[in-house]
Amino acid sequence: MRILIKGGRLIDPANDIDGTHDLYIADSHVVAVGDGPTGFHADSVIDASGCNVIPGLIDLRARLREPGQDHKASIESETRAAASGGITTLCLPPDTNPVIDTPAVVELIARRNDEAGYARVMPLGALTRGLKGEQLSEMLALKNAGCVGISNALAPILNQQIMRRAMEYAANTGLTLFIHPEDPVMAQRGCAHEGAVSTRLGLAGIPEAAETMAVAQHLMLVELTGVRTHFCDISTAHALRMIKRAQHDGLPVTCDVTTHHLHLIDIDIGYFDSNCHVRPPLRSQRDREALRQGIADNSISAICSDHQPHDADAKLAPFAMTEPGISGLETLLPLSLRLAEDGDASLSEIIAHLTIQPAEILGLKLGQLGVGSVADVCIYDPQHSWTFASDEMLSAGHNSPFNGWSLKGCVTHTLLGGKLAYELRDIPTL
Amino acid sequence: MKRHDIQLDSDGRLRHFLTIEGLKRDILTDILDTAENFATVGEQNVKKVPLLRGKTIVNLFFEPSTRTRTTFELAAKRLSADVLNININTSSTSKGESLLDMLHNLEAMHCDMFVVRHNQSGAAHFIAGHVAPHISVINAGDGSHAHPTQGMLDVFTIRRHKKDFTKLRVAIVGDILHSRVARSEIHALNILGVPEIRVIAPKTLIPSHAENLGVHVYHDMNEGLRDVDVVMMLRLQRERMQGAFLPSEEEYFRSYGLSREKLKLAKPDAIVMHPGPINRGVEIESSVADGPQSVILEQVTHGIAIRMAIMSMVLGRNPGGEIKEAV
Known part of the structure; x- marks a missing residue:
């Protein structure tokens, strides 16, 4: 299959390209940029004039609810939603059921992905068996089976000696360790940022210290063990400052932020909107500004959706009793693009946070469109704006706090390995 | 994003009564x-x-x-x-x-x-x-x-004893952190124009950013009670000792319990309130709860x-x- 993407504005931060260039694809790879190779006959031509052509997005964190929670979503439903959002690679945390702690589970996911995948699903392996924080998992076997990183997801490891050994062992495998920095005791029972809003609403607070204490502790262990570490879901200005200092000191640490922490703050909870119940919680305006600054100065390497689709019942209860999380695949691109509109960073910088930079964290040769690259492509119309309606989402989870937002940057085509994974049919309107 | 108050109908009348916050x-x-x-x-x-x-x-x-x-x-x-x-x-x-x-x-x-x-x-x-x-x-x-009907009955009781809300100094004493009663009282008093609302408690029982509710925070009862017109005591849940909020009931009573001695710091005609049920000897001395300044039973009525x-x-x-x- 030969495809020509014609007349679009190609933005490929990895190769420092931003301009009108045609893109030539053959046999799932990019074969030329700008001028076509001699004798290239396209089987299919995509007219991308007026559109932006960027590498397919790489989302560092998405729960697909398969295996284990089929009533919420499936690999099929969620990769389809991902493709509609221009996402071609999804990183799956190990807290599935069964936990991704054996090669068999990795293979099961790979098989389901082959059957029904509209995007590439890349699993993270469990750091400890069953995520119980007691015994090390067989990390080398997991790596060989296809895990692109290692993580204990949201499950805490209470014994710091075990954490140290796990980090040492992970360093030994060469896998990047993904950490959710949350002190389990400090965060206990909390459901909202500890501050004026939690006080007003009488919700149990999660203090900033729940994050900073965990970051501090892990930074000490990174120094001790040397493991390459990626901090997920940074939500506070203070924790980001600590990570920046560690980066400055030469520690091998990176971090990411979610789109919702870049746009929402604790005040958005309003009167107990359970769609704003997330973990870590939505923080203060000051934190949000610092996180946006972190995108601009690149101390934060990636923007992710932290996609957590839920069935309707999961959000139908008093706030603290609802399950945390946002269904975010379909808003990842437009909400990120809005940062460029708001002037927080350049368009190319934003695209880098969604493509080449997360690819580098995973150690994958993706997220770029140079000659020879895998043809994962997202084409979107930057001018088209529409009103986001959560009940029209493709994801099985309609739990989005962005319902009713006016969004801009509508995906028209998504190519996965040179094959069309999504094409816009009905143009959504304002 | 538009956000309407679900308490009010289209004519601005009460359709539900969920919280005092935000009401005119x-x-x-x-x-x-x-x-x-x-x-x-x-x-x-x-x-x-x-x-x-x-x-x-x-x-x-x-x-x-x-x-x-x-x-x-x-x-x-x-x-x-x-x-x-x-x-x-x-x-x-x-x-x-x-x-x-x-x-x-x-x-x-x-x-x-x-x-x-x-x-x-x-x-x-x-x-x-x-x-x-x-x-x-x-x-x-x-x-x-929130406990908005309690908040309203408390300001009703105050109004029956003190004519003008805009000249009052009110102290709320106790577990502000966990208290829905305190939150509703604070909203009601602020909306009715009380110029000075104090909350008095140890740091462990004061929520983060309490000042944003429109109160002055005191940790010393002797300072906080000085010249107030109304003393509103809160019930102390016994389980607060387990959560390491407080060392003991005895220490709490000594520091934050309302005794006759401490009540003398308030204005001579100050009224004493409590949402009940009372823990006698924990947050309030019996002689104060049953004393001439107490309006606790009126609150119930x-x-x-x-x-x-x-x-x-x-x-x-x-x-x-x-x-x-x-x-």
């Missing part, structure tokens, strides 16, 4: 004036008025309570409404789904009002957001968030009048009933 002073004054009329009903031989005849009110209590439920029940009965009491063990409805199922079942029985108490903050808002349009919800206490006022205002909105002519 006029509405609060209306409630107090209406309650003033009802306060005399209880003193008459025939204690009933036919305002809510034919209406069905369901007391939906997910958390045990005797006093609040009883006063709601009495208030409803004095308004001639039919009352159904349902006490639900929260553990059997831990899933929101069954909670909503139960609500819809009650709706199908043509109830008009739910009076809800729940141990989760936001439960009343959640229920109000999911009931049929003809049903009103009154919050009888949700988690640490006023609770009925306030709840009658709120129920009749919320259910009496719709024109074309006996309600209008009876008032």
Whole structure:
């Protein structure tokens, strides 16, 4: 299959390209940029004039609810939603059921992905068996089976000696360790940022210290063990400052932020909107500004959706009793693009946070469109704006706090390995 | 994003009563004036008025309570409404789904009002957001968030003793962190124009950013009580010792319990209030609770009048009933 993407504005931060260039694809790879190779006959031509052509997005964190929670979503439903959002690679945390702690589970996911995948699903392996924080998992076997990183997801490891050994062992495998920095005791029972809003609403607070204490502790262990570490879901200005200092000191640490922490703050909870119940919680305006600054100065390497689709019942209860999380695949691109509109960073910088930079964290040769690259492509119309309606989402989870937002940057085509994974049919309107 | 107050109908009248926060002073004054009329009903031989005849009110209590439920029940009965009491063990409805199922079942029985108490903050808002349009919800206490009828009966009691809210200094003493009563009192006092509200407690029992509620924070009772017109004591839950909020009841009483000695720091005509039930010797000395400055039992009496006022205002909105002519 030969495809020509014609007349679009190609933005490929990895190769420092931003301009009108045609893109030539053959046999799932990019074969030329700008001028076509001699004798290239396209089987299919995509007219991308007026559109932006960027590498397919790489989302560092998405729960697909398969295996284990089929009533919420499936690999099929969620990769389809991902493709509609221009996402071609999804990183799956190990807290599935069964936990991704054996090669068999990795293979099961790979098989389901082959059957029904509209995007590439890349699993993270469990750091400890069953995520119980007691015994090390067989990390080398997991790596060989296809895990692109290692993580204990949201499950805490209470014994710091075990954490140290796990980090040492992970360093030994060469896998990047993904950490959710949350002190389990400090965060206990909390459901909202500890501050004026939690006080007003009488919700149990999660203090900033729940994050900073965990970051501090892990930074000490990174120094001790040397493991390459990626901090997920940074939500506070203070924790980001600590990570920046560690980066400055030469520690091998990176971090990411979610789109919702870049746009929402604790005040958005309003009167107990359970769609704003997330973990870590939505923080203060000051934190949000610092996180946006972190995108601009690149101390934060990636923007992710932290996609957590839920069935309707999961959000139908008093706030603290609802399950945390946002269904975010379909808003990842437009909400990120809005940062460029708001002037927080350049368009190319934003695209880098969604493509080449997360690819580098995973150690994958993706997220770029140079000659020879895998043809994962997202084409979107930057001018088209529409009103986001959560009940029209493709994801099985309609739990989005962005319902009713006016969004801009509508995906028209998504190519996965040179094959069309999504094409816009009905143009959504304002 | 637009956000409307689900408590109010399109004419700005109370459709539900979930929190005092955000209500206009006029509405609060209306409630107090209406309650003033009802306060005399209880003193008459025939204690009933036919305002809510034919209406069905369901007391939906997910958390045990005797006093609040009883006063709601009495208030409803004095308004001639039919009352159904349902006490639900929260553990059997831990899933929101069954909670909503139960609500819809009650709706199908043509109830008009739910009076809800729940141990989760936001439960009343959640229920109000999911009931049929003809049903009103009154919050009888949700988690640490709000207890608005208690807040209203407290300011009603204050108004009966102190004529002008705009000249008062009020101290609220105790577990502010976990107290829905304190939050509702603070909103009511601020809306009614009280210029100085103090909260007094050890740091462990003061929530983060408490000043944003519109209060001055004191950790020393001797400073905080000086020259106040009203002392509102809060109940201390015994389980606070386990959570490492406090070392012991004894130390708490010595530092933050209201004794006759400490009360002398307040104005000589200061009134002493408590939402009940009282832990004698923990937050308040018996001689103060039963003393001449105490208005604690009046609060209980006023609770009925306030709840009658709120129920009749919320259910009496719709024109074309006996309600209008009876008032």
